[in-house]
Amino acid sequence: MALVRLLGNLTTNFLTFLGQVAILAWETLGSIACGRIRLRLVMQQIAEIGYRSQLVVIVTGAFTGAVFTAQAYFQFAALNMETAVGPVVALSMFRELGPTLTGVMVAGRVGAAMCAEIGTMKVSQQIDALRALAVNPVDYLVVPRAVAMFISMPFLVVECVGFGILASYYTGVQVLNIPGVYFLANIQKWTDSSDITMSLVKGFFFAGVIVFISCREGLGAKDGAVGVGRATTSTVVNCSLAILISNFFLTMALNIFFPAG
Amino acid sequence: MFSGETLVLLGKSGGGKSVFLRHLIGLMRPLSGSITFEHEEITTLDERALEPVRRRIGMLFQDGALFDSMNVFDNVAFPLRERGEKNPATIAQKVAESLAMVNMTGHDKKMPVNLSGGMRKRVALARAIISPPSVILYDEPTAGLDPIVSDSINKLIRHLQKELHVTSIVVTHDMVSCFHIADRVALLDQGRIYFVGSPEELKSTTDPVIRDFVDGRSGETIY
Numbered sequence: 001m002a003l004v005r006l007l008g009n010l011t012t013n014f015l016t017f018l019g020q021v022a023i024l025a026w027e028t029l030g031s032i033a034c035g036r037i038r039l040r041l042v043m044q045q046i047a048e049i050g051y052r053s054q055l056v057v058i059v060t061g062a063f064t065g066a067v068f069t070a071q072a073y074f075q076f077a078a079l080n081m082e083t084a085v086g087p088v089v090a091l092s093m094f095r096e097l098g099p100t101l102t103g104v105m106v107a108g109r110v111g112a113a114m115c116a117e118i119g120t121m122k123v124s125q126q127i128d129a130l131r132a133l134a135v136n137p138v139d140y141l142v143v144p145r146a147v148a149m150f151i152s153m154p155f156l157v158v159e160c161v162g163f164g165i166l167a168s169y170y171t172g173v174q175v176l177n178i179p180g181v182y183f184l185a186n187i188q189k190w191t192d193s194s195d196i197t198m199s200l201v202k203g204f205f206f207a208g209v210i211v212f213i214s215c216r217e218g219l220g221a222k223d224g225a226v227g228v229g230r231a232t233t234s235t236v237v238n239c240s241l242a243i244l245i246s247n248f249f250l251t252m253a254l255n256i257f258f259p260a261g
Numbered sequence: 262m263f264s265g266e267t268l269v270l271l272g273k274s275g276g277g278k279s280v281f282l283r284h285l286i287g288l289m290r291p292l293s294g295s296i297t298f299e300h301e302e303i304t305t306l307d308e309r310a311l312e313p314v315r316r317r318i319g320m321l322f323q324d325g326a327l328f329d330s331m332n333v334f335d336n337v338a339f340p341l342r343e344r345g346e347k348n349p350a351t352i353a354q355k356v357a358e359s360l361a362m363v364n365m366t367g368h369d370k371k372m373p374v375n376l377s378g379g380m381r382k383r384v385a386l387a388r389a390i391i392s393p394p395s396v397i398l399y400d401e402p403t404a405g406l407d408p409i410v411s412d413s414i415n416k417l418i419r420h421l422q423k424e425l426h427v428t429s430i431v432v433t434h435d436m437v438s439c440f441h442i443a444d445r446v447a448l449l450d451q452g453r454i455y456f457v458g459s460p461e462e463l464k465s466t467t468d469p470v471i472r473d474f475v476d477g478r479s480g481e482t483i484y
Contacts, residue, residue, distance in 0.1 A: 121328075128288050129326035133340050133388075134315040136308060 017238075020220070025212045028142045036136075041144035042151075049110050049145070050152030057156045058163045060105050064097055065089060065164030069171040073178065082172075083182035087190035089168040094195035098161035100247050103206035106156060107239035111214035114145055115235040118218025119228035127219070142215045149207040157203035194258035202250055209242045267422055267429040269439045271474060272449030278432040279323065281449065282398050285430065286318050287311040299395075316344070319389030319397040319427075323404060325381035327373040327388070333360070334369035337387045344392060359387040362424075363417060379410035383417070390421060397421065399431040403438045415441040436475060440464075448474060 031037075072085045118141055121127050127137050165187070172178040214235045221231040262268060272278045283289045285296060287303055295304050303314055327336050337356045346352055360366050363383040373381060382402060389397060402418065403411035415438050422429055422442075433439060439446060439460065446463045448456040448471060456463070456471055463475060472478075 117330075124329070125322050125324065125326040126328055128283075129320075129322060129328070131288055131308070132286055132315060132318075132320040132322075133343065134312040135343050136312070 017216075021212050021216045024138070024142065024216050024219070025208065027138045028146050028212070028215075031136075031139050031143050032147060036139045036143060037147060038140070038144055041140070042147045045144045045148030046152055048113075049106070049148050050155060053106055053109055053152070053156055054159060056105050056109055057102050057160045060101050061093070061098065061160030061162070061164035062167035064101060065093060065167040066171040068092065068097070068164075069168040070176065073172065073176045082176075082178045083186050085172050085178060086168065086183040086187040089172075090165050090187045090191050091195060093161045093164040093168075094191060094199045096247070096251065098164060098199050099157050099202035099206060100243060102153070102157045102160045102203060103210065103243040103247075104240050106153065106206075107210045107214075107243065108236055110149075111210045111235050111239045112232050114211070114214040115218040115221075116228055116232045118215060119221030119231045122219060122221045123224050123228060137219065141219075142211070145215060146208070146211045149211040150204060153203040153207035153210075154200045157199055161199055198254050198258045201254060202247065205246070205250060206243050209246060210239050213239050213242060262428055262430070263445075264428055265422070265426050266444040267418065267431060267442050269431045269433060269443035269446045270449060271434060271436075271439060271446060272432075273474075274434065276449050277452055278449055279400050282320075282400050282430065282432050285398060286315060286320055316392070317395045319394035321382065321385050321389050321397065321399045321402055323400045324378070325373070325385035327376075327381055327385055329373045331373075332369065333365070333371050333373070333376070333384050336373065336384060337369075337391055340388060340392045355391055356387075359391045360384075362390065362421075363387045364413065379406045379414070382406070382414060386414075386417065386421075390425065390427075393425050394427060396428045396430070399429065399433075401433055401435075402431060403433060403435045408437075411435065411438060412441075414438075418442045434474075436477075 068089050069085055072088050073082060076082055076084055076088075118127075121130075121141070127141075130137050130140055169180070169183060172183055173180040217231040217235040217238070221227050223230075270278050270281065280289060284291055285298075287306065287308075291304055295302055297303070298314055299317070301314070303311065306314065327333075328339065331339065334356055337359050338352050341352050341355060346355075356369065357366070360369060363386050365380065365383050365387060368376070368380065368384075373384070376384065386402075399418065402414050406414065418429060418431065419442055421427060429442075431438070431442060443460045446456070446458060446460055447454050448463075450456075450470060456466070456468070458466075463471065466472065466475075
């Protein structure tokens with residue numbers, strides 16, 4: 001009985017949270033559609049989300065590309081298929097690793113900061129002050145972050161993928177002695193624009209996941225500093241899980257429109 | 262409420278005074294009852310529909326609730342910018358006037374974290390009055406302040422009433438402040454308005470509940 005009650009509570013909490021995120025997304029997209037966009041704040045957020053996240057995304061992409069290349073080489077070399085390493089890494093980076101790793105890294109860096117900032121504003125009555133001054137908190141806090149995130153994420157994904165493939169090329173050709181011409185030729189042969197499109201679509205979708213979960217957690221923060229800390233932890237965990245889980249379903253759905261190979 | 266008067270709302274800590282104030286500006290919604298502002302029922306309005314009402318009401322929060330990412334100037338200029346004022350000269354002039362009114366001239370570059378409690382409240386007041394409201398709600402304006410700063414805040418509330426002819430509701434349990442600024446006093450007890458009258462009537466009443474509050478008697482005898 002206790003187990004049933006526990007499962008019931010977990011399901012109710014999950015559905016409530018999902019509903020709150022969906023309502024926030026609906027309000028935000030409605031405000032964007034109505035043109036309630038503060039350009040100055042959007043630019044500030046692009047600097048914070050896009051510009052300042054580049055290093056972490058580039059390093060993540062580059063080292064993932066390098067290590068994936070090494071592992072693929074160790075396996076393929078036994079089959080004399082070294083030149084297949086390039087397309088395997090490129091396809092994986094475009095279709096899965098690039099958007100997913102960028103999403104998880106941005107959730108950790110930006111999502112946590114967003115939640116902590118908005119959560120602190122909530123518990124110190126700054127959001128009430130905004131409302132008392134006739135400023136809608138969604139318009140002022142969420143819309144600029146959402147717009148900046150939707151603009152920045154595709155660029156960050158491209159950087160992650162690009163540096164991943166560059167690192168893969170360097171590791172494969174310079175370190176593991178795979179012939180460079182075949183490496184590049186096979187990448188060109190096995191990848192096309194649909195892989196890039198899939199990467200960008202996923203990046204765009206994960207941007208929404210991160211911004212709406214982070215802002216919802218921040219706006220719902222309570223119980224002072226402890227509550228903000230709890231909300232921030234919850235943001236990183238929920239964003240990461242949501243990205244990883246939704247990535248599976250996105251892959252299955254997008255594969256219908258952009259089949260691999 | 263009568264237009265242009267200052268009503269002081271007294272009551273025990275945790276008695277619901279601040280909650281009452283938050284209902285008046287729509288930050289909380291009542292489970293029952295109604296609130297009418299300038300002949301308009303506001304309890305049924307949603308967030309967007311409340312915005313025009315909130316533009317006519319200024320609120321001073323207990324700890325100021327200044328935006329800690331902005332300096333004093335930007336905090337005070339915030340309502341002007343949000344209402345579409347783009348001319349930097351006009352903004353600078355109005356901010357200077359507001360800061361002068363609360364004796365905070367020369368502090369405009371400071372961040373909220375570097376201000377004392379009294380300074381934060383005065384800056385918050387400057388922010389609340391920069392687009393002159395018809396009503397100002399004060400939540401514990403003198404709580405945690407020394408007597409001299411409290412007196413300056415009290416004088417400021419009186420001054421604003423005379424200068425801007427605003428209607429004020431002041432939530433406090435500071436009796437000195439109450440007698441200094443009130444035109445009328447209301448006492449909240451167990452969720453209901455127990456007494457409404459002039460400060461003189463409050464002083465002269467023999468009602469034991471009111472006398473305990475005015476004279477600061479807890480009624481406890483264990484120590």
